[in-house]
Amino acid sequence: MLRRILIFWCLTCFLCTSLSLAADVNNSKIAGDDFDAAFGDEFNNNKPPRKLIADPLEPINRGVFWVNDKLYFYLFKPVAKGYRLVIPRPARVSVSNVFSNLATPIRAGNALLQLKYRDFGTEIYRFVINTTFGIGGLFDPAESVAGVKPRIEDFGQTLGYYGAGHGFYLVLPVVGPSSLRDGMGSFVDSFADPFRYADLETEEYLWVKLLDATNRLSLDRDTYEGIVRDSIDPYLFIRTAYAQRRLAQVGENTYNINLFQGPLFDSDLLNPLDWFGY
Amino acid sequence: MKKRLLAGLLILLFSVPSFALPEPQAQVETMVNSVLSVMQSTEMSPEEKKLQISGRVQKFLNVESMSRRTLGAYWDGATEEQREHFSQLFVRVLEGTYLSRIEDYSDGAVQYLKQRVKEDKAIIDTVIVSKELEIPVQYKMIYTDGSWQVFDLVIEGVSLVRNYRESYGEIIRRDGYDGLFALMEEKVGVIEKKQTIQ
Numbered sequence: 481m482l483r484r485i486l487i488f489w490c491l492t493c494f495l496c497t498s499l500s501l502a503a504d505v506n507n508s509k510i511a512g513d514d515f516d517a518a519f520g521d522e523f524n525n526n527k528p529p530r531k532l533i534a535d536p537l538e539p540i541n542r543g544v545f546w547v548n549d550k551l552y553f554y555l556f557k558p559v560a561k562g563y564r565l566v567i568p569r570p571a572r573v574s575v576s577n578v579f580s581n582l583a584t585p586i587r588a589g590n591a592l593l594q595l596k597y598r599d600f601g602t603e604i605y606r607f608v609i610n611t612t613f614g615i616g617g618l619f620d621p622a623e624s625v626a627g628v629k630p631r632i633e634d635f636g637q638t639l640g641y642y643g644a645g646h647g648f649y650l651v652l653p654v655v656g657p658s659s660l661r662d663g664m665g666s667f668v669d670s671f672a673d674p675f676r677y678a679d680l681e682t683e684e685y686l687w688v689k690l691l692d693a694t695n696r697l698s699l700d701r702d703t704y705e706g707i708v709r710d711s712i713d714p715y716l717f718i719r720t721a722y723a724q725r726r727l728a729q730v731g732e733n734t735y736n737i738n739l740f741q742g743p744l745f746d747s748d749l750l751n752p753l754d755w756f757g758y
Numbered sequence: 759m760k761k762r763l764l765a766g767l768l769i770l771l772f773s774v775p776s777f778a779l780p781e782p783q784a785q786v787e788t789m790v791n792s793v794l795s796v797m798q799s800t801e802m803s804p805e806e807k808k809l810q811i812s813g814r815v816q817k818f819l820n821v822e823s824m825s826r827r828t829l830g831a832y833w834d835g836a837t838e839e840q841r842e843h844f845s846q847l848f849v850r851v852l853e854g855t856y857l858s859r860i861e862d863y864s865d866g867a868v869q870y871l872k873q874r875v876k877e878d879k880a881i882i883d884t885v886i887v888s889k890e891l892e893i894p895v896q897y898k899m900i901y902t903d904g905s906w907q908v909f910d911l912v913i914e915g916v917s918l919v920r921n922y923r924e925s926y927g928e929i930i931r932r933d934g935y936d937g938l939f940a941l942m943e944e945k946v947g948v949i950e951k952k953q954t955i956q
Contacts, residue, residue: 532924
C-alpha cells in the first residue's frame, strides 16, 4: 500500500515537473528574439554604452534649448494657462480631436508608405467614424466607443522604417527636440497637412498652428516642468528620452492591444482590408 | 527500506523545480496593488503615504542591479565606497522624482498585457489607464535571492535606466564621480526641500 502511494507520488511529481518544464519551453518560445534585444547591452557592462544619437552641434543645440526654455516659461505656458482658464476642458479635448482628425492624411499616408495596410485601414476607419458619428471630428467615438486608437506615424518614422538613422540631434527653435531625419520628415509631412491647402494667408496659418500648440499645452500635465525640476541636466535627459522614444516608435509597436476589440465594433469585418486578408 | 529512501529522494529531486519560481507578473501586481491601496487611503497624510509607498516599493526593487546598470562601464571603475554612495543617492533621486508625480495617477487602473520569462529574466507589459491617457509601462525583472525584482521601467518606450545612464555617463566623463555625486546631492536637496514645503 505504502509502496503504491509512493509510486503515485513519484509519478505525480514527475508529471508536474515535466509540465512546468514544458511551460517554460513555451514561455521562452513566446519570448523570441526581441526578448534578448529588450535586455540588450544592459547585461554587457564591459562595453561602453552605445550612443543613442549623435550630437555634434551640442553647443548650438544647448543654446536653442535655453531659448526654448525661456519661451516656454515666459510666453507659451502663461498663454496656455490663460487659455485653460477660459476654455473648459471638454471643449479643449474636442479642439484636440479636430486637429488630430484633420491630421489623418499624415498618419494614413505614412502607414501606406511603410506598407502597414492594417494601420492604414485603422486610420481610414477612424476618419470615417469620427467625421460622421463624431460630428466632424469633435468627438472620438472610434476610440471611446470602439476602442480603436490612432496609429502614430510620420515621415521621420517612415525613413527610420527603411533604415535611415537620425543623422544627428537637432533642437529646433520653438518646436523642440528633433533630428536631421525627423526634421526633414516634418517638412515632408507638412505637405500632407490639409491646412496647407485651405487657402489661408501665412498669418492665418500661423494662428491655426498656434492654437493647435496652445491647446495641446493646455492639456499637458506639466511634463516639462517635472523634467526640469527632477533631472540634473534636462538637456541630456530630453535628448535621450527623445532618441529612445523615436526608436520605440520606429520599431514594432507592441502596445497595439485593443485594435478592433471594442465592445460595439468587435469584429474584423468592419475593416475592409481584412476582407482581403491583411 | 532502500526503495522507500530512493522514492523519497526522487520526490525531492522532482518536486523542487515546480515551486521554485513564482510568477513575476504576480509580483508586479502585488507591488502595484499595495501602492494603489496606500494612495487611495483617506486616513493617511501625504507624508505618511510617501513613506509607506517608498517602503513598499523598495522591497520589489533591486537597487544594486539598477545602480550597476545605470553606471554601466563606470560601475566597474568605481570603488566599493563610490558604488555604495551612488546607490544611496540614486534611490533618493528616484524617490524624489516619482513620488511627486505618482499622485497624478492615483485614479488609474492597471491592465496586465503580457508576461515573458526566460531563465532568470522577465518582461511584464502593462498599461496604466487614467482619464483619457493610456501609458504603456514595461517592467524588466530579474530573479535574485528567491524573488523577482524590478530593475528597470520602460515608460512609453523610454527606459528609465538607459536615460539615467546616458546623462550620468556624460557627467562622470566631464566632472568625475565626485562631480556627479555633488550634482545629485544638490538635486536631491532641492527636491526634498520642495516636498516638505508642499
